[in-house]
Amino acid sequence: MVNSFIVLREIIENLFSNKHQLHITQQQVKKLTNFELTSADWHVLLVLFSILKPFYLVTTAMSGRQYPSIGLAYYLLARLRNFLQQHNKKESLLEKRLKQLLLKKFLNYFDDENEQMELLM
Template sequence: MIRIDCKTRWNSTFLLIEATIECKQVLMKLFSEKRSFNLRSEQVNRLITVELNNDEWDFLSSLRFVLNPFYHATTLMSGKNYPSIGLAFHAIHKLKHFCSKDDTYEEKIKQMKKLLLAKLNYYFYDDLEQHEHLENHSYFDPAAHLTLTENEKQRNERYIKDLILNDVYPQQSSTSDGSKASSSSNAISTSSTKSSIQLPQSL
C-alpha cells in the first residue's frame, strides 16, 4: 500500500498567506468599495472588521518571506516518496542557516527568525546525542555530505573507523570461520602427507 501524504497539511499557514497576498488588489478593491455593494449593514461592518491596513499587509509579507524556506523543506519531505535521513539532515541544516543569517534590517523578520531558530535548536540540536546520531547516519548521503563541514566529516570518519576497530560488525565470525578453514586445510594437508608417506608401505 502506497502512503500518500497531504502536502498542504504542514504548509497551511504559508499557503493562506500566499493566497491572501496574491489576491491583495482584489481584496483592497472589495474593502474600498464595500459601501457601493448591495449589502446589509451587518455585512459591511463585518468587512470593516477584517480589513487590513498597511502595517498588517507588511506583516504578512514578512511572514511569507520567513516561512518560504520551511514551505520548500516540508514539500521536499512530504508526499509518497519519503526522504532518506541524509536529505532530512540537509533540509534541517539549511533551515538553521537561514534563521541564523542576519540579512535584513526589518525587526519583524529578525524576531520571527529568532523564534524559529530557538525551536530548531530545541528539537534538533540541543540534544547532542540525537544530533550526532542523525549526523553519523547522514554521512553517506550525497546531499548531507555536502552540508557537513570538514571537521564534521573527519569526526564521522573517526566514528566509522571506531565501529570497525571495536568489532561492532560481525567480523569475528568471519575471522573464526577463516581460522576453522585454515585449520581444516592444515589437517587435510597433514593427512595427505601421512597418506603419501604410508602409500609405499601399503603397496
C-alpha cells in the same frame, strides 16, 4: 493560507475599497470594515510568508513519496538553520525577532536533543 492572502491581495483590497458599492446592509459594511487589512497587516503577512516559505519547502522536500528523502533531511535542516541564523541589514525588527524565536525552537529540537540529529546520520 498566508500565500493565498498575498496572491489575492489585489482582489481583497478591491473588495474593501468598494465595500460601499456592494449590495449589502450598513451593518454588513461595518463588519467588513472591521476585517479590513492595513498596510501594517500586509507587511506582517509578507514577513510571515518570507520567513515561513523555507519551512514549507523543506517540509515538502522531506515528505517525498516517490524517492528516498532521509538523505536530504540533514542537508535541508542545516540550510534551514543557516537561514534562521542569517540576518540581513535590510530585515525589519519583526523579521529578525521571528527568526530568533524560530531558531530557538529549532535548536531546542535539533541541537539540544542530539538524538534527533543522530537519527539522520
